[in-house]
Amino acid sequence: xxxxxxxxxxxxxxxxxxxxxxxxxxxxxxxxxxxxxxxxxxxxxxxxxxxxxxxxxxxxxxxxxxxxxxxxxxxxxxxxxxxxxxxxxxxxxxxxxxxxxxxxxxxxxxxxxxxxxxxxxxxxxxxxxxxxxxxxxxxxxxxxxxxxxxxxxxxxxxxxxxxxxxxxxxxxxxxxxxxxxxxxxxxxxxxxxxxxxxxxxxxxxxxxxxxxxxxxxxxxxxxxxxxxxxxxxxxxxxxxxxxxxxxxxxxxxxxxxxxxxxxxxxxxxxxxxxxxxxxxxxxxxxxxxxxxxxxxxxxxxxxxxxxxxxxxxxxxxxxxxxxxxxxxxxxxxxxxxxxxxxxxxxxxxxxxxxxxxxxxxxxxxxxxxxxxxxxxxxxxxxxxxxxxxxxxxxxxxxxxxxxxxxxxxxxxxxxxxxxxxxxxxxxxxxxxxxxxxxxxxxxxxxxxxxxxxxxxxxxxxxxxxxxxxxxxxxxxxxxxxxxxxxxxxxxxxxxxxxxxxxxxxxxxxxxxxxxxxxxxxxxxxxxxxxxxxxxxxxxxxxxxxxxxxxxxxxxxxxxxxxxxxxxxxxxxxxxxxxxxxxxxxx
Amino acid sequence: xxxxxxxxxxxxxxxxxxxxxxxxxxxxxxxxxxxxxxxxxxxxxxxxxxxxxxxxxxxxxxxxxxxxxxxxxxxxxxxxxxxxxxxxxxxxxxxxxxxxxxxxxxxxxxxxxxxxxxxxxxxxxxxxxxxxxxxxxxxxxxxxxxxxxxxxxxxxxxxxxxxxxxxxxxxxxxxxxxxxxxxxxxxxxxxxxxxxxxxxxxxxxxxxxxxxxxxxxxxxxxxxxxxxxxxxxxxxxxxxxxxxxxxxxxxxxxxxxxxxxxxxxxxxxxxxxxxxxxxxxxxxxxxxxxxxxxxxxxxxxxxxxxxxxxxxxx
Numbered sequence: 001x002x003x004x005x006x007x008x009x010x011x012x013x014x015x016x017x018x019x020x021x022x023x024x025x026x027x028x029x030x031x032x033x034x035x036x037x038x039x040x041x042x043x044x045x046x047x048x049x050x051x052x053x054x055x056x057x058x059x060x061x062x063x064x065x066x067x068x069x070x071x072x073x074x075x076x077x078x079x080x081x082x083x084x085x086x087x088x089x090x091x092x093x094x095x096x097x098x099x100x101x102x103x104x105x106x107x108x109x110x111x112x113x114x115x116x117x118x119x120x121x122x123x124x125x126x127x128x129x130x131x132x133x134x135x136x137x138x139x140x141x142x143x144x145x146x147x148x149x150x151x152x153x154x155x156x157x158x159x160x161x162x163x164x165x166x167x168x169x170x171x172x173x174x175x176x177x178x179x180x181x182x183x184x185x186x187x188x189x190x191x192x193x194x195x196x197x198x199x200x201x202x203x204x205x206x207x208x209x210x211x212x213x214x215x216x217x218x219x220x221x222x223x224x225x226x227x228x229x230x231x232x233x234x235x236x237x238x239x240x241x242x243x244x245x246x247x248x249x250x251x252x253x254x255x256x257x258x259x260x261x262x263x264x265x266x267x268x269x270x271x272x273x274x275x276x277x278x279x280x281x282x283x284x285x286x287x288x289x290x291x292x293x294x295x296x297x298x299x300x301x302x303x304x305x306x307x308x309x310x311x312x313x314x315x316x317x318x319x320x321x322x323x324x325x326x327x328x329x330x331x332x333x334x335x336x337x338x339x340x341x342x343x344x345x346x347x348x349x350x351x352x353x354x355x356x357x358x359x360x361x362x363x364x365x366x367x368x369x370x371x372x373x374x375x376x377x378x379x380x381x382x383x384x385x386x387x388x389x390x391x392x393x394x395x396x397x398x399x400x401x402x403x404x405x406x407x408x409x410x411x412x413x414x415x416x417x418x419x420x421x422x423x424x425x426x427x428x429x430x431x432x433x434x435x436x437x438x439x440x441x442x443x444x445x446x447x448x449x450x451x452x453x454x455x456x457x458x459x460x461x462x463x464x465x466x467x468x469x470x471x472x473x474x475x476x477x478x479x480x481x482x483x484x485x486x487x488x489x490x491x492x493x494x495x496x497x498x499x500x501x502x503x504x505x506x507x508x509x510x511x512x513x514x515x516x517x518x519x520x521x522x523x524x525x526x527x528x529x530x531x532x533x534x535x536x537x538x539x540x541x542x543x544x545x546x547x548x549x550x551x552x553x554x555x556x557x558x559x560x561x562x563x564x565x566x567x568x569x570x571x572x573x574x575x576x577x578x579x580x581x582x583x584x585x586x
Numbered sequence: 587x588x589x590x591x592x593x594x595x596x597x598x599x600x601x602x603x604x605x606x607x608x609x610x611x612x613x614x615x616x617x618x619x620x621x622x623x624x625x626x627x628x629x630x631x632x633x634x635x636x637x638x639x640x641x642x643x644x645x646x647x648x649x650x651x652x653x654x655x656x657x658x659x660x661x662x663x664x665x666x667x668x669x670x671x672x673x674x675x676x677x678x679x680x681x682x683x684x685x686x687x688x689x690x691x692x693x694x695x696x697x698x699x700x701x702x703x704x705x706x707x708x709x710x711x712x713x714x715x716x717x718x719x720x721x722x723x724x725x726x727x728x729x730x731x732x733x734x735x736x737x738x739x740x741x742x743x744x745x746x747x748x749x750x751x752x753x754x755x756x757x758x759x760x761x762x763x764x765x766x767x768x769x770x771x772x773x774x775x776x777x778x779x780x781x782x783x784x785x786x787x788x789x790x791x792x793x794x795x796x797x798x799x800x801x802x803x804x805x806x807x808x809x810x811x812x813x814x815x816x817x818x819x820x821x822x823x824x825x826x827x828x829x830x831x832x833x834x835x836x837x838x839x840x841x842x843x844x845x846x847x848x849x850x851x852x853x854x855x856x857x858x859x860x861x862x863x864x865x866x867x868x869x870x871x872x873x874x875x876x877x878x879x880x881x882x883x884x885x886x887x888x889x890x891x892x893x894x895x896x897x898x899x900x
Contacts, residue, residue, distance in 0.1 A: 126601065126604065126605070128830075128833075129601060129605070129833070129875065129878050129879075129882075130605060130833070130871075130874065130875065130878070131833050131834070131836040131837040131874055131878070132833075132834075132837050133837030133838065133840050133841070134836060134837050134840060134851075134855065134870070134871075134874050135871075137840060137855055137856055137859050138609060138855065138859055138867050138870060138871055139609075139612060139859075140859040140860065141613060141616040141619060141620070141859060141862040141867075142612045142613065142615060142616055218728045218730075221728065221730065222728070222730055222841050225730060225841065225844070226840070226841060226844050226856060227856075228856075237730075240730065240731075240734070244734060244845070247734075247738065247742070248742070251738075254734070258731050258734070261728060261731065262726075262727060262728070262731055265726070265727075265728055266726040266727065269725050269726050270726070357799075360803050362799050362802050362803060386808065390805045390807065391805070393802070393803050393804060393805040394803070394804045394805035395805070397803075398803065398804070399800065399803035399804075401796060401799075401800055403796060406795065406796040406797065407796045407797050407799075407800040408797055408800075409797045409801070409815045409818075409819070410797075410819065410893075410894070410895065411818050411819055411892060411893055411894055411895075412814075412815060412818070413894075417801070420801075420804075420806055420810065420814075421801070421804030421805065421806060424804060424805040424806045424807065424810075425804060425805045456894040456895070458894070458895055469800065472800075472804060473803075473804075475804070476804075476805070
């Protein structure tokens with residue numbers, strides 16, 4: 001992380017808010033509106049229901065009516081000002097009731113046990129089930145149409161949203177270590193809630209408040225528009241309704257209250273959004289899934305290294321928040337010959353995975369390839385379109401990921417995912433692809449292929465899932481398999497089996513394998529040659545035997561030293577990888 | 587599966603009983619007003635008491651409610667205090683109007699939001715700005731104002747659609763369509779805003795997931811990755827939003843019906859409520875809950891179909 005972005009994050013939310021024109025503008029508009037409402041007695045001496053029969057449908061400025069008169073001869077300007085009061089009171093009542101009920105029960109439901117939560121959950125689900133506006137209308141006999149009583153009911157109807165928000169936040173923070181520590185140290189629940197939980201809840205609740213106020217005002221206006229409640233209460237809704245009936249003759253009577261209502265609710269929503277940005281950081285931006293690298297190496301360059309896959313002077317950079325590019329891979333050169341297994345070794349962050357993704361053409365969209373060349377079987381891959389890459393993928397180059405579970409689509413059966421891949425890579429029919437997949441599942445050592453074919457990813461184990469992914473990768477008989485830490489996420493006993501499987505498949509299909517790993521045990525077990533990466537460059541390349549016997553680069557020596565105490569174990573692959581894993585986590 | 591549906595339906599019935607019970611309990615505090623409004627202005631307290639006894643409103647609330655419930659179970663929702671029109675047939679006649687605008691609005695909301703949200707997440711750039719703009723307008727402008735603006739421009743100024751009134755589908759499908767067109771658009775605004783943002787956000791999240799990359803490395807076409815895989819995974823939470831939107835729209839339809847003079851639920855409920863017509867109010871609250879229960883069940887079933895994990899849990 002660059003220093004400037006940490007600085008931006010450290011600036012207080014209030015200062016960030018003040019720097020945001022959207023926040024400043026919407027907040028100023030709201031303050032102005034509320035001020036106008038408070039200063040009503042000073043701004044006009046006309047009452048909201050004061051009628052001057054001469055001023056019926058009066059024009060702007062006539063009879064001392066600043067914005068003219070309505071169809072009953074009342075001062076539109078005075079009615080607007082008085083309507084502000086009604087809106088503000090509605091917002092205050094609706095919001096405070098919703099917050100009081102929602103926060104209290106959210107804290108209780110989130111912090112205390114499962115049984116308490118079951119009760120609160122049930123109650124709020126009940127409240128959420130009913131269409132709010134319908135209920136408010138049905139209950140008119142009970143509230144007598146009084147807008148304050150109606151807003152109390154509406155506050156109750158709004159409370160489930162706040163309840164859920166607070167409950168989720170509390171559930172999230174409850175099991176944090178510092179809250180645990182506070183509980184173990186014997187602090188009373190009340191103090192923990194106040195000190196720790198409240199600080200987490202505060203931000204999101206402030207944001208929600210803006211939206212609650214907006215919907216309270218909108219609903220009050222809607223009801224007044226329908227004619228719920230006393231006609232003597234001035235309200236934007238009532239004014240809009242009157243203007244609506246007079247829409248043909250005097251459209252401006254409708255315009256003013258609509259404008260006022262629109263400005264108030266829009267300001268509240270904009271303020272809420274600005275608050276969200278200031279307190280919770282920006283919202284996610286979409287990024288194109290498909291990103292052909294714009295960089296295209298000149299065709300005249302002749303590769304200095306020969307092989308099936310040749311990577312030359314490859315550099316990959318990511319933009320920092322300040323807009324500069326930061327290189328994560330800077331000048332990697334390596335080659336994989338047909339049929340061989342190359343281990344790409346290095347600690348995390350050394351650029352191994354980035355190099356692998358670049359070869360597959362699946363770098364994240366933000367990534368920028370700044371120079372270099374990647375050739376597969378003599379063909380330049382950098383700069384190819386997604387369509388051209390698609391023809392290469394599966395058949396020429398394939399991928400086995402690190403984390404098996406997250407690499408399967410959870411809502412698609414294993415069989416369907418594999419069949420789709422086979423059909424994308426080969427011209428097979430559905431039936432042929434299905435048979436191919438079943439055969440592959442059997443080949444990768446799955447005991448009941450039919451059953452696994454029909455299973456969803458959550459129904460199979462991690463080791464099984466990795467076999468499925470290997471089957472998916474080799475389905476198109478690729479020339480090169482790129483395996484990114486294929487055993488790291490698996491149980492020790494399963495690791496050895498997966499390595500054996502990869503070795504077998506490599507021999508059967510005569511594939512080249514680029515094995516990305518941080519584990520020298522795995523390297524010793526399966527790789528013929530090794531490339532050691534550090535900080536974005538390859539520091540040493542050689543055959544596995546040479547490199548283990550006489551590492552030239554100090555970094556390689558350091559990596560080897562960290563496992564050499566356990567060299568004796570290396571003859572036994574599974575335990576060796578376990579030893580290396582322990583070193584890694586130590 | 588059948589067991590699951592039955593269990594959910596039972597839970598829905600329990601909910602219906604609870605909601606109608608609470609409604610009745612709240613209404614019972616106003617029975618004096620009901621009786622005097624039936625009598626008209628100037629009724630003496632004695633007359634009111636007599637009228638309450640006549641209408642059975644002086645009995646214990648529990649007995650009155652169970653009386654209503656036992657009749658309701660048999661399909662008898664009573665008759666209006668004022669017009670003696672049977673509540674059930676009156677409601678079913680008006681339900682068609684309300685449902686036609688709500689259901690059409692709901693379907694159109696889903697289609698537009700999915701298209702916009704998916705395109706925004708998968709393509710970014712201009713499409714994304716359009717989607718966010720649409721969502722913004724939907725949030726910012728109260729649907730009441732949208733509805734009136736549409737009437738003003740499309741019906742009054744341009745005469746493209748009729749400003750008010752309703753034509754039955756059976757009578758003339760094309761006139762039915764044009765009579766509900768503006769109401770549907772007005773009703774959709776808020777729903778499109780929240781559903782589009784929801785789908786956009788969920789799709790952005792899905793497209794960053796590992797399985798998307800793995801599918802790409804197998805040569806699976808982008809279109810299939812977006813529509814068959816990512817969208818399916820993003821659809822679950824969107825369905826929940828959609829079911830909440832349905833509840834919202836059912837409420838919003840009341841205002842919309844008033845503006846466009848549509849003979850639906852809304853006006854009926856409104857008038858009944860003004861007069862304290864208890865049988866109608868009870869009938870409406872029952873219909874309202876049942877509608878919500880059915881829609882939630884449909885959403886849950888769709889969710890189970892989309893999400894294999896939810897299916898195995900049930």
